[in-house]
Amino acid sequence: DAGVIQSPRHEVTEMGQEVTLRCKPISGHDYLFWYRQTMMRGLELLIYFNNNVPIDDSGMPEDRFSAKMPNASFSTLKIQPSEPRDSAVYFCASSRQGSTDTQYFGPGTRLTVL
Amino acid sequence: GESVGLHLPTLSVQEGDNSIINCAYSNSASDYFIWYKQESGKGPQFIIDIRSNMDKRQGQRVTVLLNKTVKHLSLQIAATQPGDSAVYFCAEKSRGGSNYKLTFGKGTLLTVNP
Numbered sequence: 001d002a003g004v005i006q007s008p009r010h011e012v013t014e015m016g017q018e019v020t021l022r023c024k025p026i027s028g029h030d031y032l033f034w035y036r037q038t039m040m041r042g043l044e045l046l047i048y049f050n051n052n053v054p055i056d057d058s059g060m061p062e063d064r065f066s067a068k069m070p071n072a073s074f075s076t077l078k079i080q081p082s083e084p085r086d087s088a089v090y091f092c093a094s095s096r097q098g099s100t101d102t103q104y105f106g107p108g109t110r111l112t113v114l
Numbered sequence: 115g116e117s118v119g120l121h122l123p124t125l126s127v128q129e130g131d132n133s134i135i136n137c138a139y140s141n142s143a144s145d146y147f148i149w150y151k152q153e154s155g156k157g158p159q160f161i162i163d164i165r166s167n168m169d170k171r172q173g174q175r176v177t178v179l180l181n182k183t184v185k186h187l188s189l190q191i192a193a194t195q196p197g198d199s200a201v202y203f204c205a206e207k208s209r210g211g212s213n214y215k216l217t218f219g220k221g222t223l224l225t226v227n228p
Contacts, residue, residue: 004157043158043203043218056215091157102148103216105157 002026004106006092012112018080021109024073025094033103034067034077035091043091049075082113122201126225133191135222137204140185144206148216149178149189153200161189161202191224199226 005024013019025032033048047057052069060067064083069075079086089110093103127133139147145166150158164171164178164187171178177190187204201223205216 042220045215045217048215093157102160102163105150105159107155108157 004092004094004104006090006106006109008109009107010110010112012114013082014114015083016081017113018078019082019086019111019113021077021090021092021111023075023077023092023106025075025092026104027073029094029096029104030072031095031097031101031103032069032075033093033095034075035093035105036088037091037108038088046077079111082111084113087111087113122221122223124223124225126227127194129194129196129226129228131194133189133194133198133224133226135189135191135202135224137187137189137219137222138185139187139204139206139219141206141208141217142182142185143208144217146207147178147180147187148205148207149176149187150203150205150218151198151200152203152221158203194224194226196226196228199224 004026007022011019030051034046035043036046037043044059046059047067048055049069052072065079067077089108091105091108093105095101095103148163149161151161152158162173162176162178164180169180175192179188189202191198201221203221204219207216
């Protein structure tokens, strides 16, 4: 099993630019989670999907952030326009059933907004 | 101005010693707890979990203890090895409904000295 795949692994962009982060969950997993990790706030859940449907997006910081899951094997997290305070490591995770099933994390995307 | 980062609790042990990492949680409604290990540059990796109807659970070289009275969770690592050096996070899930959110603690940095 390839595990959760994220791309790119590193992204450096300038303030105001659009950033798109990508995630491929583990095949057969029905739940997909997007997290953000910073030194100040630790690991925070942004949004999660069940069967491609967004269930809870209360962790999304503001309207500049959006996430989609067009099919069971692909999800995107978009930031438009990006700001320096968005600099963080963004993780995607997936799980089979969600509730008490193990969440498997991808390697993360380190985003730097200049 | 520059943001002040979190100062992670740090535990430094000698190779071969046992390690105990502690975590306090605040939500008495939490019914499921997980320990994750995060190595530098990687995503969190599941170690062991425990449900609230249990006090203790053992895995390979790891034991998790849950004290619901004082809302305390601990991870014990036996015969700590250099490969155990990482940041360890506890995470909790609140009971009820369709809430599959995990809330992560701030983490503890474990350093194993050879």
